[in-house]
Amino acid sequence: MNSSSAKKLILRRSCGDGEVNYILTFKGYFLCDIETNDPAVMEIEDLESKFKAIFHTLMLFEHRCMKFKVEDTEISEIDENCVDVKNCIMDFLKTIDEVYPTFKTKGITLDCVFTLNPEFNASKAISLSPLAFKLLAAFADRKPIKEFIWKCGEPEEVLKEMKKLVDIGFLKIESEKEDAGNFIVSEDVMKRFEKELKDIVGPIADILIDGAKEELGIEGMPTRKQLLAMIDTISNLAGDYKEKILELKRRFE
Structure with missing residues (x-):
């Protein structure tokens, strides 16, 4: 990024039977374009949010199996749609430092799967936000938080909304069933x-x-x-x- 010339950062990771690719075009500290075949990122229109989604994946989940290379490219000028990457990264690290640790105090991690709490008092009046309904729909697929967090919104807002649902007893962490066929090998x-x-x-x-x-x-x-x-x-x-x-x-x- 110290270079004034334009560069393409090409990231690849294995995903099931295929490969997920991210191509990020930079000029100096400015991100100018993102191309990807990742459905979760393709749905995001805002360039800054797209970058945060990819950075989130890199930092938390896929760093061990991500391959990358850098190539020279051409960009005429930095326009108003380009994003200052330094600010994006600072915002992301603030989320990690402030939000995730407080969430873990409840025993909640990004690998947790949630389900509706059958002991919830249904007569209790609650008001659910549009984001809460998105989260409930995502939980119906029985996937951990990390699989859908960016599809619902930015991590900070998603985690705060989930904390509310847990605090009022509407959701609970799904207990892992004991697998008798799995054990630590000798x-x-x-x-x-x-x-x-x-x-x-x-x-x-x-x-x-x-x-x-x-x-x-x-x-x-x-x-x-x-x-x-x-x-x-x-x-x-x-x-x-x-x-x-x-x-x-x-x-x-």
Whole structure:
């Protein structure tokens, strides 16, 4: 951004079977254009809000699996529609510093899934805002907050509205059902997995395991499901060894 010439920042992340792309065009500290195939961002018309949505994704959710490159481009002049990125980032960091910590005091995180509280006193008169109705519609899809927060509005307003719904008892955090088929694998099982993977790919096995753990956000000993996800991730990186690694997965299931 210290350059006076125009640049394109191209971001790519895997998303299911496809790829999500963001192309941000800058001239110095000014953001001039955004192109993307991300449906959640495409729906946002305001350029500043679009940038915040992408920055939110980068900072909180997708930084481990995002690839990027920078290319030179041409822009004639900075017009009134361009956005000062420094101010956008400061606004975003203010939201993170002030809003998210207060939300966590209620045990609410961005991975929480909410449901209507069956114990709510239906005779109690409440007035719901248009944003509250948007949130209730989003919760009907049984997705965590982070999956829809930017579709409903800017994080600060969305989180404040959600806090109101929780405070009056209208919503509650959905409890995770205990999964008897998921458990922390033993050290012996992990050692056996590491040994069998080394028998297939050689000493690079340690690097593949560390990379898979980082990509999946696994710390310490994995659960059964996390171990199977790790094997899937490793198989996608292992080229000619993919079939042998998938056979390894079938044994550890």
